[in-house]
Amino acid sequence: MQNDTIEKITDFIFIGKDIEELDFYNLVIVLGNNFYEETAECLSNLVKFNKVDNSSTIIISGKKGSLNKDLESTEAEIIYQNFLKYNLNIPCLLECNATNTKENLLFSLKYIKDINIYRKILLVCKSLLARRAMMCAYNLDYPIEKLDIVGVERDITKDNWFTDAYSRKRVLAELERISKYTEKGDLKL
DSSP states (O other): OOHHHHHHHHHHHOOOOOGGGOOOOSEEEEOOOSOHHHHHHHHHHHHHTTSOOTTSEEEEEOOOOTTSTTSSSOHHHHHHHHHHTTOOOOOOEEEOOOOSHHHHHHHHGGGOSOGGGOSOEEEEEEGGGHHHHHHHHHHTTOOGGGEEEEEEOSSOOTTTTTSSHHHHHHHHHHHHHHHHHHHHTSOOO
């Protein structure tokens, strides 16, 4: 793959901000995922670096995914249990029915009377899914001008996705998903 192609794909897919670039957020929506500990650590860092506090609304969303279907708890519950280990006294709302990105964002709206009252909104999701999450939020009429994303990473990052066949395949599959969901009308540029 040529360097300019790698750069363009990286810039399109991996749009999450680093913690230093983030503002203060009074609404955080965590999209369910199987990076339980990493996601809880990300939430802890948001508190540690004063990006959220007790006045912030945090919604952790996610039903049982294909990787935790044998567990009794939902993704939201597992992430929350890992977050509790940090003893930060930050209240969280758990949305335990969403099975995909669209549902994470749609079902989280049930906990919010008026999304427009929030000054800054942060989505927390896998780094690889950041573009799709943003496009889905836009399609669901989230106020995009108030929205930022922070990515949770484990194996596939903006710095290494192009270095091995498995990671390349995952990123290219994500591009294909974005195309498919955009054609279907679930995502908006």
